[in-house]
Amino acid sequence: MIDIQQISKKYKGADNFSVSNFNLTIADQEIFGLLGPNGAGKTTIISILCSLIKPTSGSFSIAGLTYQKNKNELKQLIGIVPQEYALYPTLTAFENLKYFGSMYGLNGKSLDTKINTALEHLGLLAFSHKKIDTFSGGMKRRINLIASVLHNPNVLFLDEPTVGVDIQSKNVIIEYLNDLNQNGTTIIYTSHHLNEAENFCSRVAIIDHGKLVVEGKPQELIEQHLGAHNLEDVFINITGKALRDHA
Numbered sequence: 357m358i359d360i361q362q363i364s365k366k367y368k369g370a371d372n373f374s375v376s377n378f379n380l381t382i383a384d385q386e387i388f389g390l391l392g393p394n395g396a397g398k399t400t401i402i403s404i405l406c407s408l409i410k411p412t413s414g415s416f417s418i419a420g421l422t423y424q425k426n427k428n429e430l431k432q433l434i435g436i437v438p439q440e441y442a443l444y445p446t447l448t449a450f451e452n453l454k455y456f457g458s459m460y461g462l463n464g465k466s467l468d469t470k471i472n473t474a475l476e477h478l479g480l481l482a483f484s485h486k487k488i489d490t491f492s493g494g495m496k497r498r499i500n501l502i503a504s505v506l507h508n509p510n511v512l513f514l515d516e517p518t519v520g521v522d523i524q525s526k527n528v529i530i531e532y533l534n535d536l537n538q539n540g541t542t543i544i545y546t547s548h549h550l551n552e553a554e555n556f557c558s559r560v561a562i563i564d565h566g567k568l569v570v571e572g573k574p575q576e577l578i579e580q581h582l583g584a585h586n587l588e589d590v591f592i593n594i595t596g597k598a599l600r601d602h603a
């Protein structure tokens with residue numbers, strides 16, 4: 357279980373809080389969607405839960421472990437798929453994955469088998485010895501995903517894993533995530549694809565201006581909002597139509 361208690365975050369030098377008094381509980385084996393307009397605070401929340409940045413106040417635990425007391429156990433427990441590609445462009449797909457596996461203490465034949473199985477599952481086995489800088493965006497996203505799950509994390513965090521990919525890559529990624537979830541992995545992901553989130557997530561939270569506005573099962577939220585036919589209607593209903601440009 358992931359338990360988030362009263363988390364707030366104000367970046368150094370910022371005038372306002374990016375996340376304010378955020379509370380949320382996510383059960384084991386959920387597929388949970390963090391949704392919200394640009395700048396709502398989704399990446400900030402994911403970065404805090406992955407211990408990449410510290411909250412200004414508040415706390416969280418994952419499976420009872422906290423960053424303060426169980427830093428190394430937490431690192432083994434979670435996988436992170438960042439928004440940006442975290443790959444070495446001049447190394448091959450296989451070399452990249454060997455490197456990421458070794459960072460979690462994996463090596464030898466068992467790591468090679470794991471890499472090849474995942475590459476096959478995600479339709480990339482034929483490209484395993486090609487350099488990453490020859491890959492399309494959709495192929496890089498799939499390699500990024502494999503790199504984050506080689507150590508079999510219990511909880512997988514993904515920041516917009518299907519952004520900028522074609523429908524074929526998107527379907528393969530979602531199918532792979534569903535398989536991981538069936539095998540016990542809890543998934544927390546951010547997305548701007550509301551149709552995808554409606555079908556994929558067991559529960560979603562809509563965040564705006566750093567605050568949790570609503571959370572629940574997609575179907576329940578649709579039923580609760582008068583005139584809403586889908587999650588996009590609920591989202592617009594809650595967050596409005598105004599643009600969220602800021603610099």
Ligand SMILES: Nc1ncnc2c1ncn2[C@@H]1O[C@H](COP(=O)(O)OP(=O)(O)OP(=O)(O)O)[C@@H](O)[C@H]1O
Pocket residue numbers: 367368370374392393394395396397398399400401602
């Ligand atoms: N390093 C930083 N320093 C100062 N402010 C930041 C920093 N990172 C993010 N912010 C601000 O915090 C707020 C929340 O940003 P965040 O990236 O968490 O939103 P988001 O919901 O992930 O947005 P998007 O959908 O555009 O990715 C924004 O106002 C953003 O400008």
